[in-house]
Amino acid sequence: MKFARLVWVNLARNKRRTILTILSVATALFLFVSLRSVNTTLNDAREVGSESRMVVRNATSIVFSLPEAYHSWISTMPGVRRATWGNWFHGIYQDPRDFFPSFAVDVDGYFDIYPEMVIPEDQEQAFRRERTAAMVGTGLMERFGWRLGQTISLTSLIYSPDQAWPLTIRAVYTPLPGWTDEAFYLHYDYLYEMTDWVQPGWYVLELEDPSLAATVAETIDEHYKNSRYATRTETERAFQAGLVSMYGNVGLLMNAVGIAVFFAILLVAANAMMMAARERTGETAVLKTLGFSDRLLFGLVLVEAATITAIGGLLGVVGAKLLFEGTGFQGAGLLPGFEVKASTAILGMAIAIVLGLISGLVPAWQAARIPVARTLRRVA
Amino acid sequence: MALLEIRNLSKVYQRDSQAIPVFEDIDLDIDTGEFLVLMGPSGSGKTTLLNLIAGLDEPTSGTITVGGEDVTAMSRRQLAAWRSNHVGFIFQLYNLLPVLTGYQNVELPLLLTNLSKKERREHVMTALEVVGLSDRADHFPRQLSGGQEQRVAIGRAIVSDPTLILADEPTGDLDAKSADEILTLMQRLNREYDKTILLVTHDQRAAERGEAIMHLDKGILSR
Numbered sequence: 001m002k003f004a005r006l007v008w009v010n011l012a013r014n015k016r017r018t019i020l021t022i023l024s025v026a027t028a029l030f031l032f033v034s035l036r037s038v039n040t041t042l043n044d045a046r047e048v049g050s051e052s053r054m055v056v057r058n059a060t061s062i063v064f065s066l067p068e069a070y071h072s073w074i075s076t077m078p079g080v081r082r083a084t085w086g087n088w089f090h091g092i093y094q095d096p097r098d099f100f101p102s103f104a105v106d107v108d109g110y111f112d113i114y115p116e117m118v119i120p121e122d123q124e125q126a127f128r129r130e131r132t133a134a135m136v137g138t139g140l141m142e143r144f145g146w147r148l149g150q151t152i153s154l155t156s157l158i159y160s161p162d163q164a165w166p167l168t169i170r171a172v173y174t175p176l177p178g179w180t181d182e183a184f185y186l187h188y189d190y191l192y193e194m195t196d197w198v199q200p201g202w203y204v205l206e207l208e209d210p211s212l213a214a215t216v217a218e219t220i221d222e223h224y225k226n227s228r229y230a231t232r233t234e235t236e237r238a239f240q241a242g243l244v245s246m247y248g249n250v251g252l253l254m255n256a257v258g259i260a261v262f263f264a265i266l267l268v269a270a271n272a273m274m275m276a277a278r279e280r281t282g283e284t285a286v287l288k289t290l291g292f293s294d295r296l297l298f299g300l301v302l303v304e305a306a307t308i309t310a311i312g313g314l315l316g317v318v319g320a321k322l323l324f325e326g327t328g329f330q331g332a333g334l335l336p337g338f339e340v341k342a343s344t345a346i347l348g349m350a351i352a353i354v355l356g357l358i359s360g361l362v363p364a365w366q367a368a369r370i371p372v373a374r375t376l377r378r379v380a
Numbered sequence: 381m382a383l384l385e386i387r388n389l390s391k392v393y394q395r396d397s398q399a400i401p402v403f404e405d406i407d408l409d410i411d412t413g414e415f416l417v418l419m420g421p422s423g424s425g426k427t428t429l430l431n432l433i434a435g436l437d438e439p440t441s442g443t444i445t446v447g448g449e450d451v452t453a454m455s456r457r458q459l460a461a462w463r464s465n466h467v468g469f470i471f472q473l474y475n476l477l478p479v480l481t482g483y484q485n486v487e488l489p490l491l492l493t494n495l496s497k498k499e500r501r502e503h504v505m506t507a508l509e510v511v512g513l514s515d516r517a518d519h520f521p522r523q524l525s526g527g528q529e530q531r532v533a534i535g536r537a538i539v540s541d542p543t544l545i546l547a548d549e550p551t552g553d554l555d556a557k558s559a560d561e562i563l564t565l566m567q568r569l570n571r572e573y574d575k576t577i578l579l580v581t582h583d584q585r586a587a588e589r590g591e592a593i594m595h596l597d598k599g600i601l602s603r
Contacts, residue, residue, distance in 0.1 A: 002491050009479040286475040289436060290489045290536070291464020293457055373437035376471070377427070 003296075007304050010276065018308065021272040025265050025312025025352060026319065032261045033320040033340055033348045035254040041338045042250055044178075052210045053113060055239035056203040056220055059230035062088075062242075065199035066229050074203055074220060079212035084109035085200035087191060091154040091165070091184060093144060100140050102154070102184035104191035104198075113206045116179040123148070123171035131190045133170035139181030141172055143328070148172060154184075159195050204236070262355060265309060269359035273305045277363035284367045285375035294368035301367045305360025306353050313352025317345045382409035383576050384433065384544060389442030391428055402428050403599040405442070410544075415570040415577045417590030424596045426580040430546050433578070434467050435459035447543055464492040468537030472549035474529040476521040476536075482508065483517035486535040493540065507539040508532075510573075511565060527558030534565060538575070545569065547579045551586050563589045 011018050056074060058064035065087070075083035084106045091102035107128050111117060119127075119135065127133045136146065146152060151168045155161060167186055175181045192198050207213060217233035224231045234242070277284075284297060321340045323329070329338055386408040393400040402425035410416050420426050431437040433444055435451045444451040446466060454462060463469075476485045486507050490500045508514040511531040521529050530550060537545055547566065551559035567589050569575040579590060587593050595602050 002497070005484070006491075009477075013479050282475070283477055286471070286477070287488070288460065289434065289463065289467075289469045291460050291462075291467075291492050293460035295457070296460075296492075373428070373431040376431070376436070376475075 003300060003303075007300060007307060010280070010304055011307060014276065014279075017272060017275070021268055021308055022312040022315065024268040025309050025356075026315035028261045028265045028268070029313045029316025029348050029352055030320045031316075032258055032351070033317050033344055034324075035257055035261075036344045036347070037320070037324070037338060037340045038335060039251055039254045040341055040344060041335045051213070051235055051237060052207050053236040054205045054207060054213060054216060054233055055236050056205065056231050056233045057201070057239070059221070059224075059232040062202070064229075065201050066203065066231065067199055070203065070224070070229075070231075071200070073223070074205060077216070077219065079208055079216045081206045081208050082109060082113065083203050083205045084113055085188065085203045086110060087188060087198060087201040088158065089154075089184075089186065089191065090157040091186075092157060093152065093154055096157075098143075100143075100182050100184055101180065102156075102186070104186050104188045106188050106200075107185075110185070110204070113204055116176045117173040118176065119171050119173045127171035130168065130170055131187050131193070132167055133187065134167040135171040135173060135185040136169050137181040137183050138172055138174050140184060141169075143182065159191065159198070163194070165194070202239075205233075262351065265312075265352065265355045266359050269305055269309050269356055270362065272308065273301065273360050273363045276304070277301055277367050280367075281370060281375055282378075284370050285372045288370065288372045289376070298364045298368040301364035302357050302360040305363070306356035309352045309356030309359070310349070313349050316352075317348045321345060383412040383414075383447055384408070384410040384578070385443075385445040386433070387443050387445075389429075389432065389444065390440045391425065391432065391437075392440045401599060403596065403601070406596075406599075406601040408594070408601060410576060410578060412576055413570070413574045415567070415579070415589075415591045417587040417593045418578060418580045418596060419582055419584075419587050419593055420596035421582065425599065426582075426596055427548055429596065430548050430578065430580055433544075434469060434546055435463055464489055464540065466543040468540070468542040468545040470530070470533055470537050470545065470547040470550045472552040474521070474526075474533040474553075476529055476532055478521050481518050481520055482513060482524065482532045482535075485521070485532055486539050488536060489540040503539055504535075507535040510538065510569075511535040525558065526554050527561055530554060530558070530562050531565065534562070534569075538569060538573075543576065545575050545577045547577065549581055549583075550579065551581065551583060559583070559586065 056066065056070070058066055071083060071085060074080065086103045086105040089102040089104045091100070092098075093100075111119065111124065123135075127135045134152075140146070146169055148169055151166055154165045154167060155163065156165060165186075188198075188200070205216065207216060213235055220233045221231050287297060317340070324338065324340055329335075386406065388405045388407065390404045390406075391402040393402065406429075418426050418429065428437065432439050433446070433451070435454060439452055442452070449462065451459070451462070477488070480488070483504055486504045487500055490503055495503065505514060505517070508517055511534050513528060513531050513535065516524060516528060521532070524532065534550075550566070551562050554562060563586055566577060566579065570577050570591075577590075579586065581587055592603070
């Protein structure tokens with residue numbers, strides 16, 4: 001601690017350079033934390049879903065539907081406790097950029113399979129009774145400032161985009177941890193009534209035993225193998241992972257940018273430290289004359305470099321955390337549950353400090369190996 | 381036994397393939413409490429000799445013993461520790477750290493010791509009182525005159541109570557009045573505090589303050 005002042009006054013020696021370096025590192029770390037949080041959010045999305053639920057979808061693609069007639073056969077097959085279905089509605093409320101997931105579902109069976117959504121009994125009944133009713137997550141209610149009983153008008157990017165869909169919010173669900181609070185549900189019957197051509201987008205099955213998943217999947221897919229609507233059956237978790245993979249190899253992209261960020265930090269910090277150390281060559285020689293050892297001078301430069309990147313890292317990490325939490329950032333609805341996790345923040349700080357130490361290695365080595373007599377002669 | 385014993389000391393600089401001898405086989409003894417002045421023209425090797433004694437440079441051959449310890453046989457790490465305990469160095473251009481106050485500059489050598497903050501403060505204030513600058517402890521070097529800066533540098537050199545004070549042209553950058561004050565201070569350190577001083581200068585007036593004068597010229601050291 002007694003050398004802390006020495007480190008500090010050296011940092012304050014060229015305030016503009018130190019501040020600019022810290023801001024550069026902060027920006028780089030902000031970027032890193034943001035990119036990694038996108039990654040972790042997408043990875044978390046893969047984990048959503050239960051191993052005891054299976055999703056049956058069109059084998060060609062999720063964008064193709066399945067016949068309603070499948071429901072009766074699927075729901076009565078051995079190992080399946082119950083089955084329900086849903087459709088992607090792709091509803092828009094006022095601004096298309098304010099994305100949120102919206103589904104037209106079989107209200108009689110859908111919510112029995114999803115205990116992750118806690119719905120007050122009276123509200124659930126009200127929702128089931130009214131064909132134009134909607135059920136909304138607490139987060140979405142808050143985002144748009146809606147209230148229970150309010151009639152809102154959605155448009156759908158899939159079903160008659162020019163048509164308005166008046167829907168009355170009759171139920172608000174509270175999600176259990178890990179489940180989105182921004183989903184919107186309406187009646188499949190209402191969708192069917194308004195379009196007359198819709199079919200289920202997918203079926204969701206609840207298994208009696210998760211160990212039956214492989215058998216059930218094989219049986220269903222084999223059964224419909226040669227039909228016009230061949231199926232692909234997988235666990236809900238695998239289904240989610242498939243949806244996430246539709247983003248493309250985001251992880252690879254994020255990692256590539258992340259590596260670029262690392263190098264940016266390294267070069268910025270190394271450049272600043274090289275300049276700082278070079279300017280202080282004479283003083284370093286004087287300190288050696290006073291008895292400062294090579295090892296101590298080496299350490300002081302390293303600590304100085306790490307301090308710069310640690311401060312920058314802290315600003316970047318805390319800045320990202322506060323900004324994303326303060327604005328409730330959800331990537332325009334594409335990244336529900338987006339958050340800067342503690343593990344990301346810690347990793348960011350660790351990277352900042354380690355890169356600071358690495359960036360200080362060369363100037364620290366130079367400071368430690370300065371030829372004192374020759375340097376003093378040059379200074380004099 | 382002399383505090384400082386130099387035997388058969390040689391220094392040859394190597395520039396590319398050319399060997400440039402500075403001095404060869406010089407011997408020198410300085411007793412404890414002695415104030416020796418070393419004179420000589422520019423380039424005669426005075427500063428080189430001072431650097432060798434402080435362990436800041438390596439001799440080509442020969443030995444330097446200070447208080448019975450062979451400086452030439454020490455590793456870099458040992459030399460650093462030895463310097464912090466036994467050598468106070470005074471430079472021509474003061475070489476204070478501009479970002480530290482006078483107090484903080486004087487405190488620097490004590491950071492290498494195990495002294496507590498309170499003990500360090502006592503030592504620093506004592507050193508500043510000796511050099512007459514206790515009222516300027518919080519001033520930065522840029523707020524001090526050249527003479528005051530050099531007095532702070534002397535305070536830094538004596539704060540750890542070193543065995544040997546090496547001064548390299550300490551008045552070379554000062555006006556006559558300030559130079560006189562500095563030399564008086566060094567005389568005081570020698571007479572009142574019994575400090576052993578080796579002062580390098582080519583200023584005759586400075587040399588007259590020492591107890592003995594030696595000349596280094598063309599590689600030969602003579603009384």
